[in-house]
Amino acid sequence: MNLLAPQFDITRYRADFPVLRKKMNGKPVAFLDSGASAQKPQVVIDAMRAVMDTDYANIHRGLYQFSQVTTARFEAVRQKVADFIGAGSEREIIFTRNATEGVNLVAQSWGRTHLVPGDEIIISGMEHHANIVPWQLLRDQIGIVIKVIPVLDDGTLDFEAFGKLLNNKTRLVSLVQVSNALGTINPVADIIAATRSFNPDIKTLIDGSQAVVHGAVNVTALGCDFYVFTGHKLYGPTGVGVLYGRYDVLQSMPPYQGGGDMIEQVTFDKTTYKDAPGRFEAGTPAIVEVIGLGAAIDYVCAIGMPIIAAYEKKLLTYSLARLDEVPGLTLYGPKHDRAGIMSFTADWGHASDIAMVLDQCGVAVRSGHHCCQPLMARFGVDATVRASLGLYSNETDIDSLIDGLLKAKELLL
Ligand SMILES: Cc1ncc(COP(=O)(O)O)c(C=O)c1O
Structure with missing residues (x-):
């Protein structure tokens, strides 16, 4: 018992x-x-198998029934994810390969567009490499400065130091919500609020890879601009992750990768892109895995x-x-x-x-x-x-x- x-x-x-x-x-x-x-859980395994057993087809393109059915199942997961993390709209949900790709997407698309040499971003001393290395790549590409909030002996963040790191060059605060190495739950809502009250133009990214697994998350209540997590830690399959982005911010960003499914019109002279989230999902997505993630979300939500x-x-x-x-x-x-x-x-x-x-x-x-x-x-x-x-x-x-x-x-x- x-x-x-x-x-x-x-x-x-x-x-x-x-x-x-x-x-x-x-x-x-x-x-x-x-x-x-x-x-x-078995329901995730079954859901993935069922896609391939019954009416599997590539999505967004086929006019035949299998493609329509699978497209509808895939797109329903976008709404499910939006509801799961309290996003305002399913248009704010981008399917990525994992959390790592979500951070890289923001660094390369938003970062390369909106940051200039000397601009500062703040991360913390307890970040997973997924929220360190993408910013270092960007630093080496365009000359941004990375500032780090120190970690105190008890495994919490030094907020006094955080306050001192914020300045008129700060453009982004990118933090882990729950540390995968310490278990620390960072008060990200307070940090976002403090950042906004210092300067509402500073963007915030939250790495929720461990947070969505251990409790309810609401990105709208948090007020972050970006939120990433990864499917395989949430009882879903590997190969699928989520990037949430505030819609106006997503619309200010160019595509991360180019290819099929993310365009409106292609000529050899010029290509136009879909609105978000489509423009960020180049190529055939992880169809079966996204549907598996949907089953995982249903599973944890049924328990609560x-x-x-x-x-x-x-x-x-x-x-x-x-x-x-x-x-x-x-x-x-x-x-x-x-x-x-x-x-x-x-x-x-x-x-x-x-x-x-x-x-x-x-x-x-x-x-x-x-x-x-x-x-x-x-x-x-x-x-x-x-x-x-x-x-x-x-x-x-x-x-x-x-x-x-x-x-x-x-x-x-
Ligand atoms: C806090 C945190 N962020 C990011 C990641 C990266 O996840 P993924 O490798 O699925 O992109 C992990 C995985 O361990 C993590 O624990």
Whole structure:
């Protein structure tokens, strides 16, 4: 029985994920790497298969029934995503390959159009490489300046320093909402409001890759200009992500890539482009994957994001208390008000050795820099072990983690 949240039918939800019935190294799998990529419920697998089994065809072009049906299914997901993140219109939703492509699109399209040498953008010291490297590429191309909000010892952002970084050259603030390496939940609504009150022309981009998974998001209430996330962490397939952009801002941006499906008229002299979002979706999109993402959104919405968040919060409290029982661990990130991501090192073993022992115990965790090398350097470590929760995680998974850690300590000490 689920003692943490009796109203949350964890047994039923676990049964929705076929992979959880499998064993890993002969042990029941305790999958604690959902932060890297989540497992897929049967409904997502079925929805993707159904597209290919029934009326698969390329979209937006064919006048025959299969194409019309698949186009309608694909476009319905755009509205679903808009509703899911509280966007004003489905025209503000662009399908990308992943969150990384969303940030690159903004950097190359909006950045190259609206920024000039010497303009400043602000990111934070806890960004995933996906929200660092695209800006460095842009810096090398056009000479912008990247400023970084420092991370405090408790794994939160230094807001005093943020206030001092804002100035009349600032053009963009681009921040992660939930840190994939620390579990920190950044108060992005306050940061956006502070940015706007300093200068309403400064644009804001929020990397919600870990946030949409752990709670309800409303981009309109946040007031951001751009928001990115990735499908595979939200129980959907790989190969599809989302870029939300405020419509007037999207309309001020040129295409990111050129090709089929994004044009209005092509001659050898001149090409005209569709309005957003079409102009940002060159070539055949990830049709099957977008439909899979739609099924994933239906799945989590049927449970309810606030309900998932409340369950994960309770499981996180249980997990943190149990981690306390393991001697020699250092946990990174805030003690309270954090997401279900636990990053730690041990004074008795390296993160990768610990992860390998855990693997033998059937426990899947991530070890390494989590694509946050500057953050690792800030804390003076090259790697941490990261256990991250999904909606299917339960106390048994955490108990297996703790047993595995105690075993690793015995072996590695
Ligand atoms: C916070 C954050 N941003 C961006 C990404 C990049 O996601 P993707 O590789 O799917 O583009 C990740 C993935 O780990 C992430 O955790």
